[in-house]
Amino acid sequence: MTGARDAILAAIRDARGDAVPTAPAPRSPLPARAQGTPEALVARFVEMALLAGATVSRAAGADGVPGAVAEYLSRGGLGGAVVLSPDPAVAGLDWDRAPRLTVHRGAGRDEMASAAATVTGAVCGVAETGTLMVCAGGPVANALHLLPEAHIAVLRASDIVGGYEAARARLGAELPRAVTFITGPSRTADIEKTPQIGVHGPRRLHIVLVDGA
Amino acid sequence: MEATSARFPANARAALGDADLRASLARLQREYRRDRAAVAARLPEFDALRDAAAAIKDHALDHLAFYLERFEERVIAQGGQVHWCRDGTEACEAVLAICRAEGATAVGKGKSMISEEIGLNAFLERNGIAPVETDLGEYIVQQRGEAPSHIVMPAIHLNVKQIADGFRAAHGALDPARALDGPDALLAEARTRLRDKFLSAEIGITGANFLVAETGSVVLVTNEGNGDLTHTLPRIHIALASIEKAVPTIDDAMALVRVLARSATAQEITSYTSLVTGPARAGDADGPRAFHVVLLDGGRSRLLGSERRAILRCIRCGACQSQCPVYGHVGGHAYGWVYAGPVGAVLTPALLGVPAAKHLPAASTFCGRCEEVCPVRIPLPALMRSWREEAFARRAGSATERALLKLWGAAVRRPALWRALVGPVSYVLAFCARRSGVYRALPLAGGWTGARDMPAPEGGSFVAAWARARKADAP
Numbered sequence: 211m212t213g214a215r216d217a218i219l220a221a222i223r224d225a226r227g228d229a230v231p232t233a234p235a236p237r238s239p240l241p242a243r244a245q246g247t248p249e250a251l252v253a254r255f256v257e258m259a260l261l262a263g264a265t266v267s268r269a270a271g272a273d274g275v276p277g278a279v280a281e282y283l284s285r286g287g288l289g290g291a292v293v294l295s296p297d298p299a300v301a302g303l304d305w306d307r308a309p310r311l312t313v314h315r316g317a318g319r320d321e322m323a324s325a326a327a328t329v330t331g332a333v334c335g336v337a338e339t340g341t342l343m344v345c346a347g348g349p350v351a352n353a354l355h356l357l358p359e360a361h362i363a364v365l366r367a368s369d370i371v372g373g374y375e376a377a378r379a380r381l382g383a384e385l386p387r388a389v390t391f392i393t394g395p396s397r398t399a400d401i402e403k404t405p406q407i408g409v410h411g412p413r414r415l416h417i418v419l420v421d422g423a
Numbered sequence: 424m425e426a427t428s429a430r431f432p433a434n435a436r437a438a439l440g441d442a443d444l445r446a447s448l449a450r451l452q453r454e455y456r457r458d459r460a461a462v463a464a465r466l467p468e469f470d471a472l473r474d475a476a477a478a479i480k481d482h483a484l485d486h487l488a489f490y491l492e493r494f495e496e497r498v499i500a501q502g503g504q505v506h507w508c509r510d511g512t513e514a515c516e517a518v519l520a521i522c523r524a525e526g527a528t529a530v531g532k533g534k535s536m537i538s539e540e541i542g543l544n545a546f547l548e549r550n551g552i553a554p555v556e557t558d559l560g561e562y563i564v565q566q567r568g569e570a571p572s573h574i575v576m577p578a579i580h581l582n583v584k585q586i587a588d589g590f591r592a593a594h595g596a597l598d599p600a601r602a603l604d605g606p607d608a609l610l611a612e613a614r615t616r617l618r619d620k621f622l623s624a625e626i627g628i629t630g631a632n633f634l635v636a637e638t639g640s641v642v643l644v645t646n647e648g649n650g651d652l653t654h655t656l657p658r659i660h661i662a663l664a665s666i667e668k669a670v671p672t673i674d675d676a677m678a679l680v681r682v683l684a685r686s687a688t689a690q691e692i693t694s695y696t697s698l699v700t701g702p703a704r705a706g707d708a709d710g711p712r713a714f715h716v717v718l719l720d721g722g723r724s725r726l727l728g729s730e731r732r733a734i735l736r737c738i739r740c741g742a743c744q745s746q747c748p749v750y751g752h753v754g755g756h757a758y759g760w761v762y763a764g765p766v767g768a769v770l771t772p773a774l775l776g777v778p779a780a781k782h783l784p785a786a787s788t789f790c791g792r793c794e795e796v797c798p799v800r801i802p803l804p805a806l807m808r809s810w811r812e813e814a815f816a817r818r819a820g821s822a823t824e825r826a827l828l829k830l831w832g833a834a835v836r837r838p839a840l841w842r843a844l845v846g847p848v849s850y851v852l853a854f855c856a857r858r859s860g861v862y863r864a865l866p867l868a869g870g871w872t873g874a875r876d877m878p879a880p881e882g883g884s885f886v887a888a889w890a891r892a893r894k895a896d897a898p
Contacts, residue, residue, distance in 0.1 A: 215507035218666065218720045219488050225728030227487035235482040235671050238475035238678030241468045262691070296708075319656070319709070323622065339691045351708035352655040356648055374677040381673075385638050387703055387710050388655065391696040396648040399688065400560035400578050401586060401606040402447070403454055409559055409614060410621065411648020411695065 244338035244373030251337040255370045256419065258340025262394030263407060264415040271422050275364055276308035278418045279329055283311070286414070288326040288360055293317040295330040296349040300364055322353050327360040327416075335370040335417075336377050341393040342417065343377045347386030355390060360414040363392075367421050427759035428771055431782035434757035444580055448751050451579050455745040458689030459796065469685065476682045477800040480736035483670050484727060490636040490669040491718070497639025501701025503714035511541030514719045518543060518628065518661060519550055521715055525659055527552075527625035533643065533650035534558040535630030536574060536739060537663045537719055539761045540774075543628075554628065555620045557649035559613055566593035572755030572763065574741035575687045580754045583609065617649070627653035627711070631664035632738070633679060634716070637672040640700040641716065644683060646693045654699050660711040662699070665719045667727070667735040673698065679738055682798035687740040722774045731806050734769045736799040741766075743793035743803060749786050758783055765793035765803040772810050781819045784810035842884045853882035 222228055243254060256266050269278040279292060291312040294301050305313050314321065322328060330350070332342040342363050346352035355361055371377055374391070381389065396411030407413055427434060438444055463469045483490055495505045508514040514537075522530065530547065532554045538544065544554050556565045560577035564570065567589040571577030578586065587603035590612060603609055629650050633642040641662045643650040654660045670676050684690045703710030726735055744750045744764030755763035762770045768787060772780040784807035793803040814820060815828070834841050856862055856879035865872045881888070
């Protein structure tokens with residue numbers, strides 16, 4: 211197999227594809243809609259997230275999150291139980307403030323797969339397309355973002371950035387195994403080009419936007 | 424996948440007679456054109472982003488060996504493995520070896536055009552492993568025993584009834600009288616069937632939209648979430664990619680993502696754009712314990728050194744297919760191999776050879792719509808023309824065709840001779856059709872007039888008419 215590696219690299223060299231770069235690739239322009247004041251970016255994030263089929267509610271501070279989650283579940287007819295991500299930003303919230311809500315911690319895969327809703331954090335929100343950047347790693351399973359019927363993401367308004375480059379800058383040189391840009395619920399147009407929601411990933415994406423946190 | 428590209432003319436004729444197919448394709452083209460115009464209008468920088476995307480790809484190709492080696496270094500540093508494969512056979516064997524080493528037979532697949540190119544599914548089935556396609560469109564065509572017909576929407580050639588028939592035939596254990604009367608019912612059935620497959624797959628095979636050298640990451644662009652479940656739940660993740668997928672940095676990949684979804688499905692971005700880096704780390708709650716990248720050359724290094732290098736910019740958006748009037752009338756299967764439409768017309772001769780694929784670049788009017796929408800500015804008509812020139816030089820067409828073209832070439836280069844021939848012939852044709860004004864059939868031109876009427880000429884040459892008109896206009 212080293213034979214194949216050498217052969218392929220030699221073929222690339224012969225094809226004039228082996229220069230060592232002296233500069234990075236040319237820069238791509240940052241769209242205007244990825245720029246603006248923090249307030250403008252928050253407003254744009256909400257607008258684009260809604261266009262993409264997510265729902266958004268606001269919570270005043272971290273203490274308001276459990277109530278916002280409970281309200282979303284009851285409005286959506288999703289029952290009274292959620293699976294929490296072990297992320298301290300979620301697990302460490304004061305869930306006693308939503309006493310009628312049953313919270314499950316330490317869920318395994320089967321529980322996540324049958325859950326009506328999971329609650330996870332988000333590293334940041336990207337205003338240009340209403341996109342969440344979530345990471346899995348350590349105790350936070352990637353399946354939390356993928357398996358439930360509804361995925362509820364807790365996002366601080368102060369964590370909203372303009373474009374994907376700004377989001378990437380939050381990750382540093384070493385990436386966790388799974389970084390996912392999530393925009394709206396799971397969808398397809400494979401059947402007669404009819405847009406349909408909820409194929410394999412969650413049928414619903416709800417964002418609880420935390421102000422003043 | 425067995426190629427029938429050499430039978431394109433017959434394939435196309437059969438497709439033209441398929442009313443269901445024509446209706447499906449008409450819907451695709453109508454809606455795609457409308458939706459892409461809308462999404463482009465919402466982003467004033469779209470054209471500048473396309474120029475930048477082309478420049479990023481060209482830079483990556485100019486330094487391909489460097490970026491591939493850097494990518495490999497990073498993958499290995501994370502605990503992953505890279506398998507370099509010169510051709511499809513080596514790639515299939517590399518995948519099989521990984522499955523065998525794991526003792527695994529339950530394989531879930533996210534969408535991968537490379538897997539189609541190398542015939543991976545059939546190869547694995549011959550070796551006792553049955554991969555299940557998890558992308559809905561791929562699953563639908565897999566149930567029907569068909570190949571995908573479009574790079575991004577594999578089942579776009581089918582209507583609801585055809586899909587339902589495929590499900591009834593394939594899901595034998597279910598009640599045959601159940602209602603499958605609309606997209607929702609079909610989706611619900613597919614979601615349930617595939618859920619079990621996701622949860623029980625031991626190996627997940629995905630493609631890769633981009634390979635990022637900076638971090639050793641694979642970028643997966645999907646809407647359904649199947650790619651994400653495929654790289655997360657099974658204990659082994661194999662990513663299949665051809666070598667020209669390498670890009671320098673995450674930011675470069677996201678610049679390409681900005682133009683990819685807008686061109687492919689007219690969305691701002693897909694529901695899931697994932698950066699997958701290596702196997703699960705110690706302490707990770709989920710993720711595969713082994714990560715393999717199978718890198719395929721498969722003719723790319725040869726293309727890199729040729730005058731057709733620009734086709735390697737392709738980011739597999741399928742916009743050229745969705746816009747092409749020829750594809751829009753005959754569909755993807757007529758092209759006879761993995762890649763259809765304009766991108767297929769340029770790639771197939773490179774990968775399968777001119778004799779097998781010569782009809783594909785000839786099946787174009789050079790209207791240029793493909794080039795207009797290509798997010799990485801590939802000069803598709805020029806590349807198709809270069810294949811036609813090569814086919815002509817290599818005598819790939821019929822002797823009669825070559826002789827007639829040479830004759831025509833000799834006449835048209837001599838204006839006086841041309842006018843002396845065309846003038847009288849044109850008057851004769853005008854006279855003979857003076858009542859109807861049209862020819863429904865012409866001797867020696869049956870191939871053309873079999874499906875078209877030819878309007879009768881006015882008589883004389885254009886140049887003579889032009890000279891008369893100018894004289895009349897002169898003061």
